[in-house]
Structures are given as structure tokens and as C-alpha cells.
Amino acid sequence: DQQVKQNSPSLSVQEGRISILNCDYTNSMFDYFLWYKKYPAEGPTFLISISSIKDKNEDGRFTVFLNKSAKHLSLHIVPSQPGDSAVYFCAASADTDKLIFGTGTRLQVFP
Amino acid sequence: GAGVSQSPSNKVTEKGKDVELRCDPISGHTALYWYRQSLGQGLEFLIYFQGNSAPDKSGLPSDRFSAERTGGSVSTLTIQRTQQEDSAVYLCASSPHAPALNQPQHFGDGTRLSIL
Secondary structure (H helix, E strand, O other): OOOEEOOOOEEEEEOOOOEEEEEEEOOOOOOEEEEEEEOOOOOOEEEEEEEOOOOEEEEOOEEEEEEOOOOEEEEEEOOOOHHHOEEEEEEEEOOOOOOEEOOOEEEEEEO | OOOOEEEOOEEEEOOOOOEEEEEEOOOOOOEEEEEEEOOOOOEEEEEEEEOOEEEEOOOOOOOOEEEEEOOOOOEEEEEOOOOHHHOEEEEEEEEOOOOOOOOOOEEOOOEEEEEO
């Protein structure tokens, strides 16, 4: 069963606009959520995280929102830049170090 | 080193052969993890080390897979009698503490394993 779901395999956004990537989860025990960015032939790079005690965390152009009642989180990138084009993975953990990953969303930012 | 280092970066081998993948975590990181990513899939957890012990091996897909960590540093993942379905990118990650205390895991660039 897929505990972390990213239902949009791809997203295309114009440079300067907002990119919104979504993630849903099923396990109510998850208490820590992360977003990773991955370029081809490289490992995932940590982007931003949020603890379940918060509903928002912001770092520069990146903001993660957590809606625990809906078991939903999203990553907002604004303004989007061409260098943001990559695959974005949502991940979650439940009081252990094991991360459960979604299948990823490929973001393309075009000029 | 500055980041997680994995070797080899690519490995092509024949079905039935054994392979050994190596991970060198970030210096001082006590927790080490192995994941794999099959084509078109997300990352799948394999095993986690705290120091030299492995509290969670739940993700190892079969008894052909094993891993060890020595000296609280380098880890090797061994796959015996490889099968074609073992073809994937094998990723290693490390973090400073375990339990994670909400510390992100930092990944290497992976080993791309292809079984012919």
C-alpha cells in the first residue's frame, strides 16, 4: 500500500509564477515530513521539512504547508526559476528514521 | 568527507553474480540508511544502521540481500545471486543522530546497478 502519494507525475510552470506540488499520506502516525529535490544521476537533495506540530515552514522561496486533518502537505515555490526544474519527492517518517517516499513529481519551469 | 560517497557509481553484472556496494557516510553521522529506486518508482527503504547495529532490516527484499557497517562508518550492501529485478539505483543516506530528532537524511548519488 502506498502510504505517501504524489498524484501528479508532472507539473509545468512558467518562470516567475508559483509552483505548487502536492502530497497526501495515509498513516496518521507520521510526525515529520520532508521534501527532496532530485536531478538526473544525482542523489536526492534535502529541501525543506516540517514537524507535525507546525502547519507551515518557510525557507526563502520555498514554503511547506501541512494540513493534518486532511493528511495533506504541499510545497510552494515562488517565484519559480528554470533551475528549479527537477523531480520533487515528498517523504514522511513516524518516530523512526525510516523515510517513506512518494513516487515524485517532475517539475518543469519554462521561460 | 563533505558528503555521502558511494561506489561504484555504475555496476553492470550478469545474473547470478554477487555484487557489493559501498557507502561512506558524512563524517560523524551515526545513522546510515540504504534505499533503492527502481525505474519509475519512489525510493524504497531497505535497512537502517545506528552505529554498527541494524535496528531495522524490514525493507530487505529477500535473504539474498545483506548489509554490514564497520567502525560506525563505512557500510557495504551485498546482493548474492543477483536477479534482473534487482536492477535499480541503490542510494545511501546518513544523518547525525538516531532517532532522527527531526534531522534530515543526506543522500549520496547512488550506485546504478544493471543485471543482464
